[in-house]
Amino acid sequence: MTEAWTEEGGAARAVEHLRAAVLRRRPIPRLTETMALSLDQAYEIQKRLIEVDLAAGARRIGYKMGLTSPAKMKQMNVDVPVFGQLLDRMLLQDGAPLRREELIHPRVELEVAVILGDGVDPDRVKTVDDVASRIRAMAVALEVIDSRYEGFRFTLPDVVADNASAARFVLGSAFVRPSKDVHLWGARLFKNGEAVGFGTPANVLGHPFAAVLALARLLAERGFPPLAAGDVVLTGAIGEAVPVEAGDVVEGVLDHAGSVHLRLV
């Protein structure tokens, strides 16, 4: 089934549509409006989409988990976590300006990021404690998502094919030692000085390190190389994503990990 579909050029067409949306900064209709898409086919499209960037010289610096919190699952009406790939060109410096017109309809999320100090082989790493021992540092992060689909609406295979809406991300400047208590730390998101979200990273699959475990398993299932030392992992939004426009200033704060900033211009 997957073979026949691929031979027909379905994956190649999907990749073209998604790339055109990014280049023109115009949303496209959901892929599932015109093609039946399984989850396997969707990850195949994502793989090819990223291969185009890698062939053009981009570097994959890690992965993102998405739809790992009840708030996000409810907001997007998808209840299965997904992963996407992070490229070097998506990373912004703390406080750096982001031009609104580079994106279609950006939204910002508050997340816990981890930087691995060791590989995560799902056959050997099974608990939150095991994951903690593999982490070099943690940081508070802002993720800018930008679904390539009209109305920011999609089904599970659509969002997987679209690299889980990945667009940009910012890491806070304070890299802190891994703490197993991170799920209990308070997290707050501000837009133009006004609080627009708060919660704890326990919203993320019970513990953000559990999201790293889930990612390690998904990568193995999908034939990706295992997580390695140096990889960045965005563990998923703690609360709802917040729409942003030019002129907005966003700040994320996580107890014991400082803050992170983004300026839309």
Ligand code: OOG
């Ligand atoms: C999909 C990506 C979700 C997260 O942290 O939950 C995500 C989307 O909502 O567009 O990045």
Ligand code: MG
């Ligand atoms: Mg996210």
